[in-house]
Amino acid sequence: MIKKLFLNETFILALIIINALIVFIGAFQFNDKTVSYILFYTDHAITILFIIELYFKVREYGFSGYISSNWNKLDFILVLLSVPSFLIFFDLDLDLSYLLIFRLLRIFKFFRFLRFVPGIENLIKGIIRALRTSVLVILGFTIYLFIISLFSCYLFKNSSPELFGDPLKALYSTFKLFTVEGWYDIPESIISGSTTPFIRILTNLYFILVMITGGIFGLSLVNSIFVDAMVSDNNDELIEKVNELDKKIEKLINKN
Template identity: 30%
Template sequence: MSILALQAFFRRIDNSNKFQFVVIAVIVLSALSIGAHTYRLPAWINNTLLILDYSITVFFLLEIIIRFLASPSPGAFFKKGWNIFDTLIVLGSLVPIGGSTILLARLLRIFRVLRLISVVPELRILINALLKAIPRMAYIALLMFIIFYIYATVGSIVFVNINPELWGDVGIALLTMFRIATFESWGAIMGEVMTVYPLSWTFFISFIFLATFIFLNMMVGTILDVMAKETRNVERETTTKDQMVATVQDIDALKAEILELKALLIQKNQH
């Protein structure tokens, strides 16, 4: 068997829906086995889970090797970020469970669940959209920090005598504003301040309106916008690939027809 034929064979395995389903099933099984280790189980079950863990590790290693061999070249394989991500997780799983590395090995095996992201296309779209939205979200986060800082400074100046544990300085006040933004006991904090400053509700309500209803919705809107663009790009790439496959099939059909016509012409000339 030639190298190209062997590569095509591994590519068919890698693109097989059944193979992808098996990979997903093994990832889920790996997550369940890691969770089972957190319970107190009989020795025979622990030994069974240990054998299962080694089997899963070997399967993931073989799966990465198949994907590597199915790739046109090593450079093409490592050019994709998801392949590097999967390779690092699999290499981390090779740390043996036992001795001084048992804790590290179990912690590294937890991350095998993340392989679902690289296997399921829809999850890849979500992560790609989130990564692409980070630069835009950074500016929104900066604007949020400015608002947090302004309100925290005002609170630490005006409300410090009411409760120094909440408004003692800007750092403590920032934590207090974060509690208010997450609605954690914000009513009690506002009620305590309102006993001294009855109109202080405007301070808290305006902050909640800005921090929760405006800036958080801006972040959600940014992520949704990037997700919509990412989805359109994936659909466009899929459509292009389908068109290319259809074009190749049409070319093959035309070649077959031309060969048939040539054969008919040769037969007529012979007669």
Template identity: 25%
Template sequence: MTFAARVVDSTLFQRFIICVILVNAVILGLMTLDLTPETLRLLLLVDYLCLAIFVGEMALKLAVYRRTFFQDGWNNFDLIVVGIAVLPDAGGLGVLRTLRVLRLMRLISVVPSMRRVITGMFLAIPGGASVAAVLAILYYVGAIIGFSFFHETVPEYFGTIGATFFTLFRMMTLEGWPDIAGEVMRRHPHAWIYFVAFIILTTFTTLNLLFGIIVDAMQNAKEEDVREQMAEHGIPPDQETPEIRLVMMERDIREIRAMLESMAPQRRHSAAE
């Protein structure tokens, strides 16, 4: 391994980049204040220094990894963020350069725990899309019912289909829904059935199902990260380590819990006989 490769892969280099990102975050925040011209010039100088370090980092990685650099999605993300930051101020490109604050997003790519969170979120997209589709159907059905029943008597909440959708969103977030329900129930005493059913189906059921999918995806991402770390250190997958044992224990607990839940209806049926 060459000296440049050892530098890029070293923990010290990664920590140095994290420190530069944090310093750059503070500088960008200070530049939004009402400062003297001298202070602003000093901050701009430090900002350009941070940008030069980021450009040097990208050049070093490109020299070390060459074509394999683009096979890593996080490297592509870093390259795009730094590329936007070096755009000139002249012309219409100056608008894009205001996105230099995206440099702070590089913390996600250099901190392993943050990368694991983002990876888990992406793994949860297929299951989350199914839950979102179910939620959209519940919204549509609830909006049609709410508009049909209440648009004449409570137009401020259910006057149009768009206003009805927004009202249902407020109800799902549990923000101010008692006020909405109280206003409607003064004219429709049995409207509580509509509100309770919608909140149970969305907030307490569908959203919790979505959270469960995300947690499971995070767990799978954590397990995959542990296996990748083992492979990097030359540890066979069947060789136990504290990390892999913890992951396997958590997986076994989930399987046992699922098995007990599936056995519960059978026990109730046997007891009834």
């Protein structure tokens, strides 16, 4: 009876939903510590149930049979990631920041929702196909971002050290420009300290060029190729079916 319960995917989905609600509610601050304790221990009790589920499935299918499924591999990894959160029950000489990380790891359990999403396998195949198709475009875009970031760093690191003071800051600021986020704030902060009109004009023209090439054209090109590859169906199979249909039509016409 217990074994069938833990092999029932509907029961597991219900546990995941309840656990998600508990963790969500537990993020609020409660004056009553009793409520926090109940949520805390219930969350870990459900984690124990997930471990029991793992035990029954491995026992039912064997470890090699269980791990042969990609979804089961994901479940196995996510359950293992949530296990370190039990360390808070032991009197260990650990920094509180480490304990917080262990507690945060349990959030990864909710990636198990993915296996219950209708059509998720086709969606994942579409994403993989899109990544393979657009890998060269993404690489080219990344190289362009890197070059513009370094160029901007050397140009504006003295006039705007908070935005372009080092390559990492410049990389972040340039990416913001590419996403058309703060495209007017960044040049305004740079030219505000400049008293030369000619320098202001050149600065504005430079950032307009960066935004157009990287944001409007570059990022849009990456998005369009990625989305087009992701939503496209298996065209080869469709072409084969159309060719077979054409052959059947030709045979019918020849008979007549």
